[in-house]
Amino acid sequence: MTQEIRLPAVSEGVSEGVVVGIVVAVGDRVDVDQTVLELETDKAALKVFPRFTSSLDQANRELILKRYLRIGVAIDTDDGLLVPVLRDADTKGVERLAIELNEIAGRTAPAN
Numbered sequence: 001m002t003q004e005i006r007l008p009a010v011s012e013g014v015s016e017g018v019v020v021g022i023v024v025a026v027g028d029r030v031d032v033d034q035t036v037l038e039l040e041t042d043k044a045a046l047k048v049f050p051r052f053t054s055s056l057d058q059a060n061r062e063l064i065l066k067r068y069l070r071i072g073v074a075i076d077t078d079d080g081l082l083v084p085v086l087r088d089a090d091t092k093g094v095e096r097l098a099i100e101l102n103e104i105a106g107r108t109a110p111a112n
Contacts, residue, residue, distance in 0.1 A: 020094045073101060077108050084108075 024036050053066045069090035072083045084104045086097055 075105055075108050082108055
């Protein structure tokens with residue numbers, strides 16, 4: 001069953017997304033700024049604004065637009081923040097990205 005949900009302005013040029021997860025249950029209390037659902041929109045927003053994924057060649061004073069998408073995710077560890085990179089994120093679905101992120105997070109968990 002498909003149900004349309006009105007979204008706030010997520011980003012310029014992004015008007016829709018796919019709900020990939022619902023974080024709360026019916027009857028749960030929801031606080032201001034609490035995550036209630038997860039949308040697959042980040043890749044679309046980055047493709048709309050390719051400068052977000054670019055790098056600067058200072059020697060030639062050029063902006064280099066990438067043909068791939070890598071996403072860094074900060075993970076808090078006992079030794080400080082670790083920022084693993086999910087490579088080729090633009091070619092993977094949310095489920096695959098979640099699996100990879102969980103694998104990385106599992107390797108950063110302290111040993112008991």
